[in-house]
Amino acid sequence: MPRKGMRSLCFNPETPLFQGSVSPSSSITLPASGFSESMIQQIIDTAAITVAKWDWETSPYTKVTSMFYESKMEAMHFIRSVNDLQKIMHFLVSDQDSGSKNLIRAQRLMQIAMKRLQKEFYQILSMNRAHLDPESVSTRSSRTSTQSSLSDYDYDASPDYEIGAAKESISEVEEVSFMAMSDLKSIADCMIGSGYAKECVQIYNMIRKSIINEGIYKLGIEKVSSSKINKMESGVLNLKIKDWLEAMKISMRTLFTGERILCDFVFSSSNSIRESCFSEITKEGAVLLFEFPEVVAKVKKSSPERIFQLLGMYTAISDNWPEIETIFSFESISAVRSQALNSMARLNESVRLLLLDFESMIQKDSSKTIVPGGGIHPLTIYSMNYLTALADNGNILTDIISDWPPPAKSFLPEISFYSLVSNESSAAPISDHISRLILVLLCKLDSKAKYYKDVAVLYLFLANNLQYVISTIHKSNLHSLLSKEWITKHKVKVTKIILNL
Numbered sequence: 001m002p003r004k005g006m007r008s009l010c011f012n013p014e015t016p017l018f019q020g021s022v023s024p025s026s027s028i029t030l031p032a033s034g035f036s037e038s039m040i041q042q043i044i045d046t047a048a049i050t051v052a053k054w055d056w057e058t059s060p061y062t063k064v065t066s067m068f069y070e071s072k073m074e075a076m077h078f079i080r081s082v083n084d085l086q087k088i089m090h091f092l093v094s095d096q097d098s099g100s101k102n103l104i105r106a107q108r109l110m111q112i113a114m115k116r117l118q119k120e121f122y123q124i125l126s127m128n129r130a131h132l133d134p135e136s137v138s139t140r141s142s143r144t145s146t147q148s149s150l151s152d153y154d155y156d157a158s159p160d161y162e163i164g165a166a167k168e169s170i171s172e173v174e175e176v177s178f179m180a181m182s183d184l185k186s187i188a189d190c191m192i193g194s195g196y197a198k199e200c201v202q203i204y205n206m207i208r209k210s211i212i213n214e215g216i217y218k219l220g221i222e223k224v225s226s227s228k229i230n231k232m233e234s235g236v237l238n239l240k241i242k243d244w245l246e247a248m249k250i251s252m253r254t255l256f257t258g259e260r261i262l263c264d265f266v267f268s269s270s271n272s273i274r275e276s277c278f279s280e281i282t283k284e285g286a287v288l289l290f291e292f293p294e295v296v297a298k299v300k301k302s303s304p305e306r307i308f309q310l311l312g313m314y315t316a317i318s319d320n321w322p323e324i325e326t327i328f329s330f331e332s333i334s335a336v337r338s339q340a341l342n343s344m345a346r347l348n349e350s351v352r353l354l355l356l357d358f359e360s361m362i363q364k365d366s367s368k369t370i371v372p373g374g375g376i377h378p379l380t381i382y383s384m385n386y387l388t389a390l391a392d393n394g395n396i397l398t399d400i401i402s403d404w405p406p407p408a409k410s411f412l413p414e415i416s417f418y419s420l421v422s423n424e425s426s427a428a429p430i431s432d433h434i435s436r437l438i439l440v441l442l443c444k445l446d447s448k449a450k451y452y453k454d455v456a457v458l459y460l461f462l463a464n465n466l467q468y469v470i471s472t473i474h475k476s477n478l479h480s481l482l483s484k485e486w487i488t489k490h491k492v493k494v495t496k497i498i499l500n501l
Contacts, residue, residue, distance in 0.1 A: 035088065035091050040088055040091075040092070040102055041102070043084050043085065043088050044085065044088060044102060044105060044106055044109070046081060046084075047081040047082070047084060047085045047106075047109055047113075048105075048109055050077060050078050050081040051078070051081065051082075051109050051112050051113045051116070052112075054067050054078060054116050055112050055116065056115070056116060056119055057112075057115070062116075066120060066123050066124070066127075067116070067120055068120055068123075068124060068183045069123075075120075075183070075186075076186070078113070078116075079117075079186055079187070079190045081113075082110070082113045082117070082190055082194060083190060083193065083194075085106055085109060085110055085113070086110070086193060086194045088102070088106055089103060089106045089107065089110065092106070110194060113194075114191065114194065114196045114199065117187050117190060117191055117196075118191075118196075118199055118200070118203060120183075120187055121184065121187045121188070121191070121200060121203050121204070122203050122207070124180055124183050124184055124187075125184065125203065125204065125207040125208070126207060128176070128177075128180040129207075129211065131176045131177040131180055132177060132180055132181070132211075132262065133211065133258070134211075134212075134215065134254045134255045134256070134257065134258025134259050134262075135254040135255075135258060137177060137181070137258035137259075137261050137262050181262065181265055181266065184266045185265060185266050185268070187200070188200055188204075188266050188267055188269070189269050192267075192269055192270055192273065193269075197270070197273060201273060201276070201277055204266070204277055205277055205280050205281060208259065208262070208263075208277075208281045209280065209281045212255065212256075212259060212281055212282055212285050213284075213285060215251075215255050215285075216251075216255075216285040216288065216289065219243070219246070219247035219250060219251065219255075220240075220243040220244075220247060221244070221247050221285070221288055221289050221292070222288070223288060223291075224240075224292065224295055225295070226295055226298045226299075229295055229296060229298070229299055230299055230300055230301075237296070237299075238309070240292075241296060241309050241312070241313065244289075244292050244293070244313065245312055245313065245316055247289065248289065248313075248316045248317075248320070249316070251286075251289055252320045252323050252324070252327075256282055256286060256327050256328075257323070257327060259278065259281060259282055260278055260282075260327045263277050263278040263281070264278075275330040275332055275333075276332065278330065278333070279330055279332040279333040282328075282333070282336075283332075283333050283335065283336060286328065286333075286336040286339075287335055287336055287339050290317070290336065290339040290340040290343050291339055291343070292343075293310075293313040293314070293317065293343040293344075293346070293347055294339070294342055294343040294346045294347075296309075296310070296313065297310060297313075297343070297346040297347045297349070297350040298346065298350075302350070302354060302357075304354055304357055304358040304361060304386065305386075306354060307351055307354040307355070307358075307390075308389060308393070310347050310350055310351050310354070311347075311351060311393045311396055311397065311400075313343075313347055314344060314347040314348065314351070314396060314400065315393070315396045317340055317343060317344050317347075318344065318396060318399065321340070324336070324337060324340050325337065348400050351397075351400050352400065352401065352404060355401075355433065355437075358386065358437065359436075359437055359440050362379065362383060362437070362440050362441055362444050363440060363444065365379055365444060367379070367448075368448075368451055369448075370451050370452065371461065373457070373460070374452070374457045374458070374459075374460035374461035374462075374463075374464055375461075375464060376464055376465055376468050377445060377448060377461075377465055379441070379444065379445070379448075380441065380445060380465045380468055380469065381468075383437075383441045384441075384468065384469060384472040387434065387437060387438065387472075387478060388472060388476040388477070388478060390434070391434070391476055391477035391478040391480075391481055392476075392477055394430065394477055394480065394481055397430055398428065398429075398430045401429050401430055401433055402428075402429055402430075403429075404429055404433070428481075430481055431481055431482060431483065431486075434478065434481050434482060435482055435486055438469060441469070442465075442466065442469070445461075445462065445465050445466075446462070448461075449461050449462050463494055466490065466493060466494050467494050469490070470487065470490055470491060470494065473487060474487075
């Protein structure tokens with residue numbers, strides 16, 4: 001299982017990162033006695049002037065410009081008018097005046113206003129792709145606290161959209177990102193409140209999904225089958241695994257983090273919408289990312305060295321598991337979490353099989369090489385280098401084999417120079433398995449020692465190789481995985497062998 005106690009993101013999976021509202025503060029409030037006929041007429045007339053000015057179907061100028069770009073104050077006045085219009089429409093319907101001329105006129109104005117806001121929403125998302133990329137969003141979020149959220153700024157009090165003290169803490173690029181996000185939220189709140197959530201979401205999903213898909217593509221993440229992986233040359237596969245590890249790092253640090261932050265912020269007024277948008281935008285790419293390790297782990301023919309790449313991928317998912325749970329916390333995107341867990345389970349299984357393959361490789365080594373002068377055997381050097389590298393991954397390896405049954409000892413020779421010294425009791429499963437592999441190596445060296453005709457050289461061979469094993473343990477992380485008692489007993493064995501010379 002993924003390790004606990006890892007770093008956490010700056011947002012709660014159950015609530016939006018930003019909860020501040022940018023709704024204009026001077027919208028009308030429904031009087032206790034309702035709206036008078038004159039008030040209704042005045043509000044609709046005011047809205048008609050504002051909406052008509054920015055009707056992009058009747059004004060050539062407004063077709064090519066952005067209301068939010070031209071004047072932030074006017075944009076806020078437009079949204080305020082639409083919000084007021086919505087309140088009047090709600091009042092007229094609830095007052096059972098659904099057939100009135102005022103309601104019909106208000107509905108017509110609302111349709112024109114929504115077309116304008118759809119256009120503005122699209123323009124802001126399109127023109128600010130560079131400033132709304134996941135890296136910019138995630139960077140801005142990490143450097144700007146929620147106290148500097150948009151709720152702190154009043155459009156009426158700040159006509160030039162100044163952000164005061166917060167401006168000092170963010171770069172110019174981050175400030176542009178901040179402004180674009182606030183404009184998107186203003187429009188989204190207005191459209192959702194006016195019953196046009198579907199149109200708003202369609203635009204958002206279309207543009208943002210293309211950005212995520214482009215990011216995934218640039219990171220080299222693509223759909224690969226087990227058959228394709230099995231046919232790949234080792235060098236090509238190694239590069240793909242290396243690229244995946246880098247892609248995993250970038251995806252979790254910026255790509256998916258930034259998109260979750262943006263979704264939470266823009267659609268903070270609706271939990272269901274922010275969930276559906278984030279799921280629609282990221283699910284496909286995220287599943288693709290976390291699927292790759294599972295496919296690699298299924299490779300049929302793997303050398304024992306492949307274990308280190310599998311451990312690297314397992315570590316990448318395990319270390320990022322708290323973020324995975326947080327970013328992909330929605331139930332509608334549980335497939336991403338499931339895929340990550342499936343990949344870890346498959347990697348776990350493959351790592352264990354490769355450990356068994358390594359043990360089998362030692363036991364089946366049939367070389368009859370006689371090292372001159374009883375020196376260090378190549379099998380000893382190779383095996384200890386392998387075990388040293390495993391020890392460097394000790395923490396993650398401990399997770400993988402924590403529930404693996406202790407290795408059986410029945411396959412080892414009953415009588416040998418080395419088997420007299422075994423690890424009788426270990427504090428952790430990893431110690432049992434490491435000491436088991438070392439004992440398998442020593443027993444194999446014991447059988448190879450018999451190729452020496454000279455008994456003195458035979459004992460020298462045994463002593464040199466055991467001393468090399470103990471020395472390697474001391475110089476590596478292996479010493480932290482094996483008990484002091486185990487090491488001491490084997491040191492004594494070296495002394496006994498030397499005394500036989």
